[in-house]
Each structure stands twice: as C-alpha cells, then as structure tokens.
Amino acid sequence: MGFDPSAYLTRFDWGRARPLGGGGSLREYQVVAYDREIEIAPGVFFPAWTFNGTVPGPTLRAREGDRLRIRFINAGTHPHTMHFHGIHTAEMDGVPGIGAGEVAPGRSTVYEFRAEPFGLHLYHCHAVPLKRHIHKGLYGVFIIDPAGGRPPARELVMVLNAFDTNFDGENEVYAVNTVAFHYMRHPIRVRRGELVRIYLVNMTEFDPINSIHIHANFFHVYRTGTRLRTDEFTDTIMLAQGERAILEMRFPYRGRYMFHAHVSEFTELGWMGFFEVTDDDL
C-alpha cells in the first residue's frame, strides 16, 4: 500500500486507551521501524527508513496528563531509537547510552511517560549519525491536547520535509508530507467559513529554515501550541529545524488558494499546494 498524503492530513493514532483511576487514560501505542522504498515525486523512489512504513511516521496523539506507553520494535537494518519532545525522565529520552539506548535490529523497548506539556511536538530517531537517521525518514508528529481540548475545527497535519536523493548533502525534493506537488494535484478541501487548524512541523534536514505562506488569507499563530492565546496574526511564518506551530484560520471565499514555502527555491522543488474552499459538505 502506498503512502497517501491526503489521508495522512487527518489520520491520528490515539493508541489503545484504558481509563485510569483519577480521570486520565493509559494509552498504548506500537511503533515498528523498518526499511522501505517510498515514492517522493512521481517516478522518483527513495530508500527510506520508516516508523510503521510511512514518512512521516504515525501522528501520535494524547491528552494532557495521560499515561503513555510506546512499544518500539526495531525491524530495520540499523540501530534506532525514539526520542520524544516533551517532559520526561532521562531513561525515557531515547538517546544513545542512556536508558534503553540504541535499540539493535530485532530488539524492542518500551518508552513510558506522562503526556506533558500540552502542545504540538515531534518524535524522531536519535541514533548516530543523527542527521542521516532523521533525513532517511525516522520522524513523526506528537500532539498533546490541552486537558480542556481546543475548539472544534477541521484539523490538518502538515510536516515540512525534504529528501536528498543523490546523497550530496543537499535536498533534491521538497514537500509537505513527503510527496512533491501532491496537493497541487489533489487540493486540500475545506469548507468556507469553518475553522481550520493546521499542525505545522518543520522536519527539513540540511536547510536551517523553512516557511509557509498561505495565499489570500491570514492566520493566528500558536507557537509550539503550548499556550491557548495567539502569538501573531500573519500570512507567513518561518520555522527552524524542529520548530512547529499551530495555525488557525477561516477561508471567507470559495476558490483555490495556493500555499507554499516563501523560500522560493523550495517552492519549485515540490513544496507547494492548493486549498480548495467549497460550500459542499465534505
């Protein structure tokens, strides 16, 4: 089964939840690392290292205060780890030499911690050499909802990523959610006037910054999503490697609206797409 960036936008893995005494839940997830060739532009294949067979890996989601238990199995050909952004003990940090350390091929481990702080985070492999383990595809989005939740909205996960296909330390293909120009060919459909919430994470390797610009509209920015009041009202933001932000907006008019990196070079290398704003039921 191929990776579908359109389906990825709205697919969240809440884990297998069991209520705990005191209101919270215990959530159990399973993540398997393995090697897989993925198509990153029409006809161009990349020998990726994946979490659960896709790049980015599954979007893991929980509620603030939940107890999380992530069973990690390494079915790949190199040692890997899962390093979560968030607050946890040193043993659960998923770095070489501490706690479980690097998990050898064929081995597994369990990462366990409380979901905190609420916000938009990420996870990635932290085995060495770090740059290679990340740019080969071992990363994903990790969302912790605030205890009281956020207002209902059409929620979309967008990971800014890129691929170095000829191993020269520079990216040849840029994208939102892996496949170059995917949302040009398959615009993201939203309803006119509804609240749209974008979980935006920058996982681009090699280039220090990336950005997003949405045409003919402005959005509210919640940097790292860790506070419930907006930081900024703008139409373009810049993110360094590993930075992320939640964007909230409504489209007042029907039609097709482009979004792309305002690093123009990235735009024509694959990082651009369309929103399709309609009055239809979606």
Next chain:
Amino acid sequence: MTSERVSALPAAPSRPGGARLWLLGIYPLALIALLVLLVLRLGPLGVFQAAFPPVEDLTITRVRLTPGQFQVHVTNGGADPVTIAQVLVDEAYWEHTVAPQRTIPRLGSATVTIPYPWVEGEAHEIVLVTATGLTFSHTVEVAAPSPQPTRAFLLTFTLLGVYVGVLPVFLGMLWFPFLRALGRRWIHFFLALTAGLLVFLGVDALEEALATAAALPTAYHGTALVAVGTLGAVMLLVVAGRLAARRGPRPLVVAYLIALGIGLHNLGEGLAIGAAFNLGEVALGAFLVIGFMLHNTTEGLGIVAPLARTPPGVGHLVLLGLVAGVPTIQGAWLGGFTYSPVLAALFLALGAGAIFQVVYEIARLMAADAAEGLATALNAGGFVLGLLIMYVTGLLVAV
C-alpha cells in the same frame, strides 16, 4: 608442402586442410559459449545482482536550444537500464517529455524535450533525476539558439570552412616558387620544419581526441577508441603509401599523404569550430578565425615542401590543396548540426594517426635524399622552428 622462406616459427609437421581446419578454429569458440552458459546458470553472478543498487551512468551528449525549448540528448553508458523520472531546470521541477521512452536501455539514447523560457546570453542548469534519485546535470553556459540546418547556416559554416581551411592552405602553397629556388640543404630545412609543424599538430590532435573521449559514456571506452583510430589511420596510410608508390614519384606520394593527414586534422578542426558555434561560443569568433588562418597557412607550406625538387603540374597542386582544406567545411557542418562526441573523438584520433605516419614518411624521404644523414644542425633548427611556429600561432586559437 614446405615453405621456401625461412620462418622464425617451426614449421607444422603436417597441415590439416578443409573442414578439419575449420573445426580446429571453431571448437574453442564452442567451448567458450558452453562456459558462458554454465556461468549464467550456476555461476556467482548473483553476487553482482543481489546486494548492490545499480550504478547508473547517464551522459548528456548534447543540448539543443530552440525558442522556448531545450532538447537534451542522453546516452546510458552504464550496465543497467536507467529511468528518467523528473527534470529540474535552474533548481525547479519542470514539465517535459522523453522520447522514445523514459527507460533507456544499456547504450540506448533518448531525447528529453523541455519547454522552458530560457534567456538569451544567460546560463541555465539542467538536471535529470532518475527513478533512484541520482542526478545528472549539464550547464548551458551561454544560451543561444542552436543552428538549424537552414540554407543560411549551411552557407555560414561553408564560408567558415573556406576561410579557416581552404584559403589558408592555398596561401601557404604560394611559397612553392620560393622553395623551388632553394638549394638541397635549405629544402631539407623546410622539410624538417614541416615535420615540426606536423608533430605539433599530431600531439594537439591526440590531446584533443583524449579529452573528447574522456567525456564519453564509460561503456564506449573512449581511450581505447582513440587508440583504435590513431593506429588504424597509421596502418591505413602505410597501405595507401605502398599502393601509391607503384604509380607516382615518391615526393608526390608523400605530398598527397601529407595533404590527407592535414585534411583529417582539419576535419577535426572544423568539428571543433562547428561545435563551438553550436554552444554559442563563437561570439568570440573573429579573433578565432584569424588565428586559424595564420595557423593553417603553415600547413600549405608543409604540403609543397617535399615537391620542391620534382615539381608536379598545377592540377596536382590544386588537388593537394583541396584534399587538405575542404574537409574543414565538412567538419564544420558535422560539428554544427549533428555533433556527436563519439565521431569527434574518432575523427580527431584518425587525424593524429595520419599526421604521425606522415612525419615518418617525410623522414624517410629526407633520408633517401641526404648523403650526410638527417641529424644536421640546419634540420634540427628547422624542426624546432616548426614546433615553435605552431605553438605561437596555436596561442591564437584556444577554443
């Protein structure tokens, strides 16, 4: 049957005839075929196929520019088929078509057509991305429309060939009356000078051939191709010289061989000029043309030097000039309209081989004619002067 000649090889005790001889010749071939079959079935070829990704080797042989469009010619010189998946122009993915098909077999070729608003006089970078993500790039240094085989361009290239090839050679031949008035020692001086000119041209052509060969897809084995061309030309001229020697006087034969060698060299020169024109580099042009004129005038002198003591008719002189000069025109056509690096390397190598063979013929001619031997101070001076003349005039024509 016994041979009357004394042979270094011991005579075979008895010589098989007819069908048996054929059998002896063929059975090792049959065994090799069997071996190949065995290796394919049982051998360790899997080692080469399984674990390693294919090493792709695309070569961009030529880029043609027409208004609003690039045409990129590529050859697959690697061991496996290569699929062109995407095309980048100036670091942007661009629409394109590939003919006859995206997957290019080993030693196959394809043409990638890219509609692109290129800018005259500026540089553009074209990158082909294969299905495995490897990239192969070519930079158009100075964008300009490629010459089309129209009447105007045909005329331009013909005139170019006449100016740099035909006219200078004939001008150089005007030294003939001057040479005739000289004594034997001075004629030898000019023959030695000719040898110097030719050695320089030969080295130049060989270097040029190797440089062109180096840019070929690896599967063509460029350096070996140059060796085949160079040595092939030498052998061809040896045979041609032998056949011709039965008919005409020796100096005339040598003059024709020189003309032929220089003709092949000028074909290569024409190729270079045509190709440079094609790449939009001949905007530098007038200077280049004047340089070639001076350079090639000395070639005319070389052709008539062996004839000083046995003057031929005017008809021969005209023919000699044409043999040496006219190939420049064909070279310019080839280089301008259908530049093929494989052919270019081969022609340059042929030219080099022909020239070295001619130097050998000149030396023999002088040796047969001179009582005191070749190594006189005057001859040595002439030879060095020939090298120097070419070096200095060659400075003018660095393409």
